[in-house]
Amino acid sequence: MVNHPSSPKPQHTKQATMSNPSDPILASPEFQAHLARLSELSTSIENTGGWPTKSWQAMCESGVPNWFVPEQFGGTPQSEMTKQFGYLELAAACLTTAFVLTQRNAAVSRILISDNHELKTRLSRELASNESFATVGISHLTTSRQHVKDPILKATPTSEGWILDGEIPWSTGAEAAEVIVTGGIQPDGQQVLLALPTNRTGVVINPAPKLLALNESCTTSVSLKNVLAPQELWLIGPCENVLAAGSAGGITTSALALGAAQKSICGLETEAEKRPDLRDSATELRATLERLKESVREMTTSPNSPPSAEEREALRKQSNSLVLRAAQSWLTASKGAGFLAGHPASRAVREAQFFLVWSCPQNVMAAALAEFACVSISSP
Ligand SMILES: Cc1cc2nc3c(=O)[nH]c(=O)nc-3n(C[C@H](O)[C@H](O)[C@H](O)COP(=O)(O)OP(=O)(O)OC[C@H]3O[C@@H](n4cnc5c(N)ncnc54)[C@H](O)[C@@H]3O)c2cc1C
Known part of the structure; x- marks a missing residue:
């Protein structure tokens, strides 16, 4: 078999520098x-x-x-x-x-x-004990379907518990889960959070649609038809914003974006070992990554923890920007070979797009759109 000149070669990317060697x-x-x-x-x-x-x-x-x-x-x-x-x-x-x-x-x-x-x-x-696997289907209470007039998942209170009708629009690994933590909206507008066993009558896990990336997460919608969720399955609420209860918000989405960015930067650094013209770009991206890791370190060790909403949002905006730029840089350096479907740089580019849509607050979305349109934004 003749090797195509641009067939993806096995990638031996530089080993990632340990994020926190003291841990x-x-x-x-x-x-x-x-x-x-x-x-x-x-x-x-x-x-x-x-x-x-x-x-x-x-x-x-x-x-x-x-x-x-x-x-x-x-x-x-x-x-x-x-x-x-x-x-x-x-x-x-x-x-x-x-x-x-x-x-x-x-x-x-x-x-x-x-x-x-x-x-x-x-x-x-x-x-x-890993006897069971649980996942969430809660985005319809925060970022998904917020513009739709009727609640997508109705929870009607009865003497026995709640009757659930509608759809959980997104739930990762639903087909592998014994339990989905999800929320319904009552007729009075209040939300209730429940731990719903996936084997209850009326719960249908829909086949997972094909995604741009992360297909193996088996993310899909779940249809609920007249599902009785008895009082024993109750977790939190009913109240106005059930996800705000006891939650100070986290930086997990940013940590994952930085991990994905790190992979791309390591790939770019591997290319740069043989090609000096790539070194400035690799150095600059690495410096940004290290600066953002320092922010993560400060946010997770600060005596005033947890970080404020503004700090978390600023970290997410910068992490999103970095993961996209790092993946594109790796693809650019990998040239046409990197454009082949099996090349890790092309996968990194697809995976980086995930951070534009996953649990993405309005301000982070606005910052991304402004960056793409080269409009300056005043927030941090
Ligand atoms: C791979 C993946 C895995 C995920 N896993 C989970 C999970 O495990 N659990 C979970 O809870 N969530 C999960 N999510 C959901 C995610 O966190 C976001 O909530 C979701 O991406 C929001 O997108 P949406 O299409 O539902 O948003 P929507 O806001 O519902 O947008 C849908 C469409 O409606 C239109 N639209 C939007 N806003 C307006 C408006 N104001 N006026 C008119 N039309 C409008 C747009 O055309 C848009 O394409 C996952 C998402 C992805 C992509």
């Missing part, structure tokens, strides 16, 4: 081996399609999901800095699996702040 958990040989395993599996999962069974199993075996569960439920909680830098490294190794972990953890965090102690104890223990 013993992240520096441990176990965590480093986990990253190497995820990275290795990441190459094949895009071709295989479907739920990333092996990667998720590797994630569970590594014990990382338990960093997010309190000890009393069988977890091994870690500091906010370890968790956020852990996310960053995991995203650099395999964005899909790191993203799946964030959605599982979003479900865990909502379960943990519930006053429904019986349900909280049972689900937290099941999740800590």
Whole structure:
């Protein structure tokens, strides 16, 4: 077989610089081996399609999901800095699996702040022991379908609990989940959060549509027809903004964007080793990455933590901008060969677009649009 001159060559990209060398958990040989395993599996999962069974199993075996569960439920909680830098490294190794972990953890965090102690104890223990997998379907309460007049998921209170009718527009890994943490809107406009078992009568997990990237996250919509959610499944509410309860907001979306950016920058640096003309660009992007990592470090260790909404938003805007520019730079440096579907730079470009739409607040969206249109914006 004749090799096409621009066939994608196996990429031996520069090893990422450790984000936080002083963190013993992240520096441990176990965590480093986990990253190497995820990275290795990441190459094949895009071709295989479907739920990333092996990667998720590797994630569970590594014990990382338990960093997010309190000890009393069988977890091994870690500091906010370890968790956020852990996310960053995991995203650099395999964005899909790191993203799946964030959605599982979003479900865990909502379960943990519930006053429904019986349900909280049972689900937290099941999740800590990896007996079950939970995910979220909550975007219709924040960023999705906000312009639609009628609530997309109605929750009618009855003496037995709530009757749910409508659709969860987005839920990652719904087909693999035993439980979806989701919210319905009552006729009085108040929202209620529930831990909905996926095997309840009337719950239909729709086939996952083809996405621009991250197809293996098996993100899809879920239809609910006359589903009875008894009181025992109640988590939070009813109240006006059920997701605001007990949540100070986080920087996880930015940590993942920085991890994806790191992967692209390492790819560009590998190219730059042989080509001096690429070095200024690689140096500049690396400097921005290190500066933003420093912000993450400050935000996760500051005595005034958690960071303010403004600080989080500024970090997200800059992380989004960096992940897009880093991926495009790697593609530019990889030239036509990088444009082939199997080349990691072309995958990085597709994956980078995800941050434009995932849990993207209005101000972050506006900043991206302004950057694309070269309009200056006054906010940080
Ligand atoms: C890969 C992926 C995984 C995700 N996983 C999860 C998950 O696990 N859990 C979860 O809760 N969420 C998840 N989300 C949802 C995500 O966080 C956002 O909520 C979602 O991307 C918002 O997009 P939307 O199309 O639903 O937005 P919408 O605002 O509903 O926009 C839909 C369409 O409506 C139109 N439109 C928008 N605004 C207006 C307006 N003001 N007037 C008229 N028309 C308008 C536009 O044409 C737009 O294309 C995921 C998203 C993606 C892409």
